[in-house]
Amino acid sequence: MAEHPAYPVGLRLTGRRTVVLGGGQVAQRRLPALIAAGADIHLVSPEATPSVEAMADAGEITWHRRPYAEGDLATAWYALIATSDTEANTRASAEAEAHRVWCVRSDDADAATAWTPATGTSEGVTVAVLTTEARGRDPRRTAAIRDAVVEGLRDGTLVAPHHRTRVPGVALVGGGPGDPDLITVRGRRLLAEADVVIADRLGPRDLLAELPPHVEVIDAAKIPYGRFMAQEAINNALIEHAKQGKSVVRLKGGDPYVFGRGMEELHALAEAGIPCTVVPGISSSISVPGAAGIPVTHRGVAHEFTVVSGHVAPDDERSLVDWPALAKLTGTLVVLMGVDKIGRIAETLVAHGKSPDTPVALVQEGTTAAQRRVDATLATVAETVAAQEVRPPAVIVIGEVVAVGPRGTA
Structure with a gap:
């Protein structure tokens, strides 16, 4: 024996x-x-x-x-x-x-x-x-x-694609805040098995270089028909490739459902009869502040945090955010997509009772090699953003938690 x-x-x-x-x-x-x-x-x-x-x-x-x-x-x-x-x-x-x-x-x-x-x-x-x-x-x-x-x-580093049991369809994959190591295990595996990847600009771009040569990578930011038709064009691209019998991954930054328009894509796929898998991702609203040394909650400082979109200004009729109510909260406010609107956001919060000395941090390119953190207050954030040339993507954190962590972790 x-x-x-x-x-x-x-x-x-x-x-x-x-x-x-x-x-x-x-x-x-x-x-x-x-x-x-x-x-x-x-x-x-x-x-x-x-x-x-x-x-x-x-x-x-x-x-x-x-x-x-x-x-x-x-x-x-x-x-x-x-x-x-x-x-x-x-x-x-x-x-x-x-x-x-x-x-x-x-x-x-x-x-x-x-x-x-x-x-x-x-x-x-x-x-x-x-x-x-x-x-x-x-x-x-x-x-x-x-x-x-x-x-x-x-x-997904050991690629073993399905052959007999593989079913064509679409996976909406949350890629996380940018660092390729922060995509979920399931998301990375599905990415490795894809025939077509339709990627957002804010997705973990480094992962695309690891894909096999046969995988077709489509830059969602360059899909034609103009800015206001872009989402419809993305939906059509997902449906078209899935109907060809291909395994399609829609690679998004952060989480598909946190200002990611994932539900719009899911509805379009459902109407077309295309099976869809949703893979949650690490949201930049929590992970980027954490990477910069800022806890969104902290004992004795903040018992809640609120995440809002700043892509439209507080005085814009399209805004769905109750800014006066947010000004009265004592917790942390995290603003996504708000760099170019931060001046008006700060003015609105102060006008409705928020202290102008409230700390603000802007974390640009969070979790990537280009990450940087810029600190200010509600009173100074507009001029600071201009002087420091802060550019999207950046996560804005407003509240006393900004001063809790060691500044050197940024």
């Missing part, structure tokens, strides 16, 4: 009797996977850890509170031997051999008839890693290989 590698196989244990001897840490680690596999689990042990006992109390396993006895493995399909009694383990292993039950031994792997691989899952795929050598096995190395493969599948 020592001269040959183990033969890998996937056991289908649903409803099949599985016996676990011992209720200690080994059982605690192995039981969740057996429960997930639907096995009919019988635990034989006088004692168990609190976690294992909780599994029994929940009805996930059947606990026989006694030591191993001859005959416990007679009708089992699979056995895990993990007691601290070497003599009992040896007898149980012999019984398993006699009844042709595949048996794992935690105390002596070389005496077992089966080994437990290092396993992990990602989107319906189970990765199981075994060493080929019967002796001199290195569990830490197999676990490290498992982790590397699973992480690569999850974050």
Whole structure:
């Protein structure tokens, strides 16, 4: 046996009797996977850890509170031997051999008839890693290989596109505030599997360079028909490519539903009968201040924060923001898309009761290598923006939290 590698196989244990001897840490680690596999689990042990006992109390396993006895493995399909009694383990292993039950031994792997691989899952795929050598096995190395493969599948760095089960459609992916490391694991994986990517200017652009050569990348900012037709043109592009049987990712900055017009695109796709997946993203309203050392809430300073769009001025009839009400709040105000309107925003807040000395921070190109932070007050922010040449994209934070963190973190 020592001269040959183990033969890998996937056991289908649903409803099949599985016996676990011992209720200690080994059982605690192995039981969740057996429960997930639907096995009919019988635990034989006088004692168990609190976690294992909780599994029994929940009805996930059947606990026989006694030591191993001859005959416990007679009708089992699979056995895990993990007691601290070497003599009992040896007898149980012999019984398993006699009844042709595949048996794992935690105390002596070389005496077992089966080994437990290092396993992990990602989107319906189970990765199981075994060493080929019967002796001199290195569990830490197999676990490290498992982790590397699973992480690569999850974050998209290990590309394994679907072929048989892949369904054409659109994924609205929130790319986060700009740093490519801040996209979600699911978002990165879907991006790696895309045929077409329609990207916003504020999305994590560095990720586009990692895409395979066959992927068509469309700059949403350059889709024709003019400024006011741009969203309709984007909707049409999503529908057109999806109807061609392609997997399409709409890569957005931040979160699709935080001033991202994601619901408009979802409605257009639904009307066209196109399946759509929405992947939330890290919103710049929280992450960018955090990257600049500003907490949007802080004990004893701010118990709430409000996020508003500043793309139209307070005196614009199109504005839906109740600026007078915001001026009366004591928490943090985060303004997105408001750099060119910040002068009128500050004037309105002061006019309705906000102190002109209220701290303001503008964080430009947050979370990227070009990030910079400019501080001011409501009284000085307009002239500061002009003097410091602050340009979009920038997140504006108004409130006492601006002065809480160390300024050097910007």
